[in-house]
Amino acid sequence: MVKYEIGTCYGCRKCMYCGYDLNTEVCKCDKTIKPKLSNRTKVVPHSFSRNFELNMLLCKKTFIQERNTLYLYNSNFKKRFIFTFCSTCNSQFQRISNKTKAITKEKPTNSNDESIVSSVIIDVDKIVSSQDMCSISSENESVDQHDEISFTLIVKKVDGKQLPGKWLTFDASTFKKFVTQIQKYIETMIGEEIDQAEYSLAFKSAKSNGGGLELSELKDFEKFLIEYKKLFKMKKEVVVIASMNRKIVKKKKRKQVEDEILESDEEENNLKKKKVNSIPKVSGLTPHQKVIGKLVSELREQWHCSQDNVPCYVASGIHLKLTAKLLAMWAESIMDGTATIEIAPTHPDFAVQHATKNNVHSSATLMASQMSQMYPIQPIQYISPQYCMVREPLAPVSNFSVTSQLPIPSIEEFLKKIDKDEGDNGDFMQFIDVFNEQNISVKHIKDLDENDFQILGVKTIGWRKTIKAAAKRYE
Structure with a gap:
């Protein structure tokens, strides 16, 4: 009570x-x-x-x-x-x-057809009330027989925003069935499994204001059914609102998760490659190491080979790929003064020591013979070839240029020789017509700059360097 x-x-x-x-x-x-x-x-x-x-x-x-x-x-x-x-x-x-009415009835009182009129008051309220009760009981029986109800389910997130509503029709014979069905549809709408404690239910008429009435226990459900019947008779829509108590985090689809894993693995592999290929920072290098690194960079640029797309030392009959070890050795030789950017060291690894010695030997012999002709009465001026290696090959033996004694070839012969040295691919003979049109000879090549090479059509840096290096032999 x-x-x-x-x-x-x-x-x-x-x-x-x-x-x-x-x-x-x-x-x-x-x-x-x-x-x-x-x-x-x-x-x-x-x-x-x-x-x-x-x-x-x-x-x-x-x-x-x-x-x-x-x-x-x-x-x-x-x-x-x-x-x-x-x-x-x-x-x-x-x-x-x-709703009362006075109904008059005539009752016969004697055999002479005389009648006494008597008034009988009939309480229509009781009749109406009984009729209403009958109609209510019949309605209840109808609802019991047809337990399906229809309404709009709306899910309201924590921030107050609402998901699109869903029109539902299902069995509502018991409160347990009702909340189970509601939870199933809420999980479908938000895309994840939840507990009943994570949301609260309320109901109201679709066009009414306010938050509605709570729908959390059996008594609430009984009230809901009563209101539903009333609104159903009035042809009004019922709305059930599920208010979430926590943020909705939609679960990602399996394919989306797999794509993200693959993308993450790819980024990790790229990062590893970058770490492997990255140049070490120079912050911990000594001054000597810094100079060596700078010289190696210059050597890579000077001797870049377009054919192999790597640094290569190209000389007469020699095409040597410059590894990191050879580049470092060359840079050390430059620091020692035994090599330059254009002239390689005489180290055996460069396969040029023997050729350089032969060139010096033949040059010395030629010089000796010339000097003997100029001074026949002074044989002491003759220098034996074996004594010409006292100095390093890079230092001039005399005031006479070694390569100046070589005959200067025509531009066609010059380009043919470079092609032969570079693998006979015809890379340099393709410029013969342009060189002839511009009246370029071998002795002019040393004076050509970047713009001149552009006009001649020699756009590859490696080709330019190869042509200039070959022309230096005839200076």
Whole structure:
């Protein structure tokens, strides 16, 4: 039993101070105080005080008695008492009226066909009430037979945004079936499995304002069914709102996860390659190592071979790929003064020591013979070939140029020789016509700059360097 308190609505158990529905919620308001104009709140701005009278219209008395039975107020209808209505219940109460009619019946009193007219008052309210009860029971039977209900399910996220609604129709014979079906559809809409504790349910009419009534237990569900029947008869749509208590994180599809894993692996492999191929930082290098590194870079640029796409030393009859070891050795020789950017060291690894010695030997012999002819009476001026290697090959033996004694070939012979040295691919003979048109001879090549080579069509840096290096032999 629930003792009725004057601060609540007799018709719907609504708190007349905070507006809470006491069927589903509990408030801390003092409901023993009668609502007045002085103590009303903005939430419930209107309240209506009513008296239960013994001589009250039967239809209104019935209305109050039904609410007493519904909410178990245990009110005493044998004496007068005061109660309170909210705006909605008061309007409903005001519209109730007795439907009574005086029906006159004639009853024959004697055999002389004389009749005495007597008035019989028939209480139509009781008839209507009984008819209403019959119709309600028939409706209940209809609902019991057809337990399917239709409504719109809306999922509201924590930030207040709503997912698109979904129209549902399913079995609602029990509260357990109802919440199970609801949870299944919520999981489908948000794309992940959840517990019932992670959301709360409420229901309302589609066109009504406010958050609706809570739908969390069996009593709420019974109220929901009653309201659903009313709205269904009025052809109004019912909305069930599922408010999430935490953020929704949609699970990624399997294909999306696999793609992300592959992408991550690819990035990791690229990072490893970059680490392997990366040049070490020069912050910890000594000054000597820094100079060596700079010289190696210059050697790579000077001796880049377009044929192999790597640095190569190209000389007469020699085409040697310059490895990192050879480049470092060459740079060390430059630091020692035994080589230059254009002239390779005489180290055996470069396969040029023997050829260089032969060139020096033959040059020395030629010089000796010339000097003997110039000074026949002074044979002491003759220098034996074996003594010509006292100096390093890079230092000039005399004031005479070694390569100046070589005959200067024609431009065609010059380009043919370079082609032969470079693998006989015809890379250099393709420029013969342009060189002839511009009247370029071998002795002019040393003076050609980048723009001149562009005009001649020699756009590859390696080819330019090869042509210039070959022309230096005839300077």
